[in-house]
Amino acid sequence: MSHRRLRALLAAGLASGALIAAQASVLAAHRPAKPLPVFVVANWEDYGSNAPWVVSYFEKTYHCIIKPVYYDSEEQALNILRTGGVGKVDVILPNLEYVQPAAQENLLQPIDISKLSNYKYLYPTLKNEPYDRWHGKVYGVPWMWGTTGLAYNTKAIKKPLNSWAALWNPAYKGKIGFYSDPTTAIMIAAMYLGENPYHPDLAKVKAALLRQKALDRLYWTSANDWQHAFQSGSIELGSLWSGLAGTDIGAGWPLAYVIPKEGAVGWVDNWAIVRNAPHPQLAYDWINYMISLQFQERYAYDLAQEPPAPSNSLVAAHLPARIKNIIGLHPQWLPHLILQRAMPASQLQQWTDLFQAVQSQ
Amino acid sequence: MALAPRRLGRAFIPALLMAPTGLLLLVMIVGPLVAVAAYSLFDQAPPGAHFTWAQWETALSFQQVYLGLVLRSLGLAALVTVLTIAAAYPMAYALALVLRRNQMTWLALVMVPFLTSSLLLIYSFIVLFQPGGPVMAPLAALHLVARGATIVYTPYAMILVLLYEYVPYMVLTLYTSLEQVDRSLLDAARSLGAGRRTLFVRILLPLSAPGLAVGAVLVFPPVAGAFVEPEILGGPSAFFIGNAIQNQIVQVYDWPLAACLSLLLLFAVLACLGLLQAAVAAARALGARRSRTTGGATPTVAEAAS
Numbered sequence: 095m096s097h098r099r100l101r102a103l104l105a106a107g108l109a110s111g112a113l114i115a116a117q118a119s120v121l122a123a124h125r126p127a128k129p130l131p132v133f134v135v136a137n138w139e140d141y142g143s144n145a146p147w148v149v150s151y152f153e154k155t156y157h158c159i160i161k162p163v164y165y166d167s168e169e170q171a172l173n174i175l176r177t178g179g180v181g182k183v184d185v186i187l188p189n190l191e192y193v194q195p196a197a198q199e200n201l202l203q204p205i206d207i208s209k210l211s212n213y214k215y216l217y218p219t220l221k222n223e224p225y226d227r228w229h230g231k232v233y234g235v236p237w238m239w240g241t242t243g244l245a246y247n248t249k250a251i252k253k254p255l256n257s258w259a260a261l262w263n264p265a266y267k268g269k270i271g272f273y274s275d276p277t278t279a280i281m282i283a284a285m286y287l288g289e290n291p292y293h294p295d296l297a298k299v300k301a302a303l304l305r306q307k308a309l310d311r312l313y314w315t316s317a318n319d320w321q322h323a324f325q326s327g328s329i330e331l332g333s334l335w336s337g338l339a340g341t342d343i344g345a346g347w348p349l350a351y352v353i354p355k356e357g358a359v360g361w362v363d364n365w366a367i368v369r370n371a372p373h374p375q376l377a378y379d380w381i382n383y384m385i386s387l388q389f390q391e392r393y394a395y396d397l398a399q400e401p402p403a404p405s406n407s408l409v410a411a412h413l414p415a416r417i418k419n420i421i422g423l424h425p426q427w428l429p430h431l432i433l434q435r436a437m438p439a440s441q442l443q444q445w446t447d448l449f450q451a452v453q454s455q
Numbered sequence: 456m457a458l459a460p461r462r463l464g465r466a467f468i469p470a471l472l473m474a475p476t477g478l479l480l481l482v483m484i485v486g487p488l489v490a491v492a493a494y495s496l497f498d499q500a501p502p503g504a505h506f507t508w509a510q511w512e513t514a515l516s517f518q519q520v521y522l523g524l525v526l527r528s529l530g531l532a533a534l535v536t537v538l539t540i541a542a543a544y545p546m547a548y549a550l551a552l553v554l555r556r557n558q559m560t561w562l563a564l565v566m567v568p569f570l571t572s573s574l575l576l577i578y579s580f581i582v583l584f585q586p587g588g589p590v591m592a593p594l595a596a597l598h599l600v601a602r603g604a605t606i607v608y609t610p611y612a613m614i615l616v617l618l619y620e621y622v623p624y625m626v627l628t629l630y631t632s633l634e635q636v637d638r639s640l641l642d643a644a645r646s647l648g649a650g651r652r653t654l655f656v657r658i659l660l661p662l663s664a665p666g667l668a669v670g671a672v673l674v675f676p677p678v679a680g681a682f683v684e685p686e687i688l689g690g691p692s693a694f695f696i697g698n699a700i701q702n703q704i705v706q707v708y709d710w711p712l713a714a715c716l717s718l719l720l721l722f723a724v725l726a727c728l729g730l731l732q733a734a735v736a737a738a739r740a741l742g743a744r745r746s747r748t749t750g751g752a753t754p755t756v757a758e759a760a761s
Contacts, residue, residue: 169708272691276706310691312608319687322578326585327603446707447519453694454520 133376136163136174136186136368140399142238143187148389156379168192175201181370184377188234190225190362194436197228203369204231209378212385215406219428225435226364234364235381236405240422241431242278243358245334247324249348258286258354260331262302267309271323271332274313276449278359279303281432282333285356291432296448303452313453324349336422337402344397344420353427360431362405387412394421494714507711514715521716524696525723531695532679532724535617536671539625542618543670547629548659552638565626573620577687580616581607613689617678625670632666633659661739668735675731676724696720 133156137143144162153160163179165171168189175183180201188196196202207213213221213235220236227233246255250269261270261282273279283302284294307313311329314320317338323329324347339351365381367374383389390404391412403423410423418424437445495511497504514521546565550558568576584590586603594600606612636659644654682697696716703713 167705167708274691307691313691315686322581322585323608326581326587326605326607328586328605328607442707446702450699450702451520453691453698454524455692 131158131373131376132161133158133373133380134161134163134183134185135380136165136171136179136183138166138187139164141187142384142389142393142396142399142401145393145396145399147392152380152383156376158373158376172196172199172201175368180368182372183368184371184373185380186366186368187237187363188366189434190223190234190364191434191436193226193234193364193366194228196366197233201369202233202366203371203374204228204233205235205367205381206378207232207235210235210382210385212382212387212406215387215408216385217405217407217425217428219431220362220405223362223433225433234366235385236362237365237384238402238404239360239362239428239431240402241336241353241358241360241427242273242282242333243336243339243351243353244331245339245349245351246331247327247348248350250327250330254350254352255331256352256355258282258356261333262286262306262309264309266331268311269330270306270310271312271314271320271329272306272310273333273335274315274453276446277434278333279449279452280445281359281434285354285358285432288356291357291359292435292437296444300448300452303449304455307452307455337400340420340422341400344416351422353424353430357430357432358427360428360433362433363402394418394423491714491717494711495718497711499711510709510712510715513712514719521696521699521719524694524699525720528679528681528696528720529723529727531614531617531681532675532727535614535621535678536674538614538618539622539674540629540667540670542622543625543629544663547626547633547663547666550626551630551633552636552641562627562630565623568620568623573683576620577616577684580612580619580688584612607688608690610689610693613684613693616684616688617681620684621674621678624673628670628673629663629666632663632669636662664735664739668731671731672728675727679724679727680720 130153135143139162142148143160149160152158163174163183165174168191171186171188172192172195175186175196176199179186186202188202193202216236220239223236226236244255244258244260246260260266261272280294280296280299280303281291283299283306284291287294287298287302289295289298312319312323312332314323314332317335320329320332320334320338321342324342334351336351339349342349343351365384367377367381371377385406387406387408390406390409393399393401394404394409394413394417397420401421403421407425410418410425413423496506496508498507498509499505513519516522550561554561582588584605584607586605587595588605591600591605595602595604606615640658641654644658649657680697680700682695682701685693685695686698686701696719700713700716700720703709703716
């Protein structure tokens with residue numbers, strides 16, 4: 095893994111060097127009268143938009159210079175826009191949980207999907223998602239998605255698991271690593287109980303989470319913690335991100351990752367256009383490129399960046415099974431996902447208080 | 456006339472000597488503390504912030520988990536402090552009063568945990584103690600523990616790592632105060648018939664009390680605020696006020712409440728340290744009075760030594 099990553103990094107380094115040289119020669123040959131527009135892309139670092147092959151392609155094709163702005167939390171992303179980013183940043187990548195709040199705060203502008211020729215190829219579950227819209231207008235274009243499902247060690251657990259009930263099964267006491275996140279935990283408990291995952295009976299959920307916690311070896315929060323515990327055999331099953339599961343499966347670990355019959359938690363990252371974006375046309379070009387088969391197929395192979403599952407339904411047919419397993423691209427999962435959506439501040443407060451009470455006991 | 460400039464110099468030179476560190480402390484400690492206090496009284500980060508007591512009401516409410524978590528953290532800090540004293544005292548005693556040479560080598564070895572990042576310590580602990588690891592595998596082979604058993608992800612693991620991280624502070628402070636104990640005091644006490652227990656209780660303990668107090672001041676506060684060790688090592692039940700503060704900052708983004716909880720913890724820790732200081736002072740006063748009225752060993756020995 096690290097070897098491959100090193101090689102990928104080296105290749106990326108060489109490529110970017112060559113590209114800079116090529117770009118310089120192109121610029122020198124053209125000598126444009128006007129300076130190129132500076133297109134500002136806000137995103138997490140190393141999440142597709144700053145890959146050298148992406149930057150060079152887009153800059154050359156659309157005659158601009160990409161200026162990246164990085165954030166490392168969704169809250170920080172919104173803060174960039176709140177504190178002067180509106181009118182300067184062109185596009186940003188809010189999670190589905192943040193599209194509506196950002197639209198409501200008047201940080202984004204509605205998107206005319208007729209200007210996006212690739213929009214029609216998006217998976218219906220993703221493009222019909224109501225929380226990408228605000229007052230009937232589209233504000234977010236689905237780009238990448240992933241899930242939090244059930245993972246188990248196939249060497250230790252021979253019988254295939256297909257239900258969240260496994261995490262409540264006393265037979266696995268002391269072998270479970272549970273993902274410590276309020277929203278995910280409450281949704282999983284609700285699915286297990288057969289409650290509405292968006293509006294469960296919180297008293298029942300709390301009782302269930304307390305029973306579940308008594309069986310846990312570990313409440314994990316970072317990929318590192320999960321991997322250590324799994325590799326050492328300290329845990330044999332638990333709730334896990336599809337991206338991490340794919341990485342581990344790709345590395346040959348005896349790990350199975352399933353979407354339980356009750357459903358799994360899903361997340362979607364969406365491209366959005368910032369209100370008063372200085373370059374609206376480039377913003378449409380960018381988003382159309384980001385959701386194109388061309389970009390999403392190639393990005394799936396960019397394993398150093400740990401790409402999630404792409405939103406364009408054409409991509410799956412072009413990828414080998416190995417890559418699809420690593421990036422977690424299983425379109426049959428999509429209808430079974432409970433997507434993490436925006437929720438009112440009061441509800442979020444209730445949920446985080448509830449989970450904190452569970453953690454504190 | 457000659458006195459005035461000298462007096463001025465006497466006031467000026469200490470100020471000059473203290474200025475660099477003082478300035479640093481002012482900027483790096485007082486400044487952020489003021490910012491935290493300000494955060495705790497507003498409903499959000501500026502601009503557009505409004506004054507409110509809401510988060511203090513939340514932090515201090517008996518309906519919420521926070522007061523309980525503060526108590527739990529203080530309990531952990533007290534436990535780890537006592538354990539570091541128990542672990543450090545024999546070693547500091549040996550280094551200061553028994554070993555005749557190579558003290559510096561041993562002290563350097565005690566310092567090793569200082570030189571390593573605490574995250575590295577935590578992860579190496581996991582590797583050492585994981586099932587099938589270098590510690591658990593031989594125990595399992597001898598059938599002393601079940602195969603696959605480990606103390607990683609239990610409160611024991613968390614306490615052990617905290618102990619390992621903080622024991623050097625206690626060894627060093629105890630060593631410094633024990634090293635200053637005049638050996639002839641001990642010889643004198645022995646020659647006057649004091650047993651080991653009397654020697655320890657009447658001489659060593661009072662004379663090393665300042666070292667103990669300084670050690671406690673260095674160990675207690677950081678353990679009360681510990682959140683990394685519980686989160687990574689402590690298993691699902693290890694949740695302390697530090698974890699709640701971290702949650703509020705990175706998960707809930709409620710910085711005002713996080714600021715409140717940090718101050719709450721700070722006040723609680725300061726109160727504990729105040730109590731400790733009062734207890735040490737009271738014990739010393741009591742000891743001094745008792746030895747005056749009964750003509751006890753300590754002053755006699757002290758007189759003998761002088």
